[in-house]
Amino acid sequence: MISAMFNLYYIQKQNAFIEKKGRNKYDTLYKKISSSSILAKLEGMSIHGGQAPGAEDFSMVATSNWSLFFKFDQMTTTMGALIALKIWNEKVNLRYGMADDYKLLRIANAIIMSNGNTL
Numbered sequence: 001m002i003s004a005m006f007n008l009y010y011i012q013k014q015n016a017f018i019e020k021k022g023r024n025k026y027d028t029l030y031k032k033i034s035s036s037s038i039l040a041k042l043e044g045m046s047i048h049g050g051q052a053p054g055a056e057d058f059s060m061v062a063t064s065n066w067s068l069f070f071k072f073d074q075m076t077t078t079m080g081a082l083i084a085l086k087i088w089n090e091k092v093n094l095r096y097g098m099a100d101d102y103k104l105l106r107i108a109n110a111i112i113m114s115n116g117n118t119l
Helices: 004-021 023-034 037-049 055-063 074-096 101-114
Strands: none
Touching: 004 023, 004 074, 004 101, 023 074, 037 055, 037 074, 055 074, 055 101, 074 101
């Protein structure tokens, strides 16, 4: 399932995050989220249940990965949740087709709004 609009939206938010927090922080956050056991469990539950997780699920992945490196703030939580959504899309959704591009955008927007529209 092609997700061109979501990918463009993600890149826009990624660039905004990098501009404010720096590339190094983005790269570290991406690595932390991509290796998250919580994200792996969410992917498995999604496949087993046959449906896309919601914005709150992706936000949970982001907040479960805090360490001393990350200052707890809404922008980092938002970007972490968007990273989790992107990875889920690439690993699960593109194979199983649970969410079209419009639904991915709705989830991404819900993530942003639930975290104070910080990106």
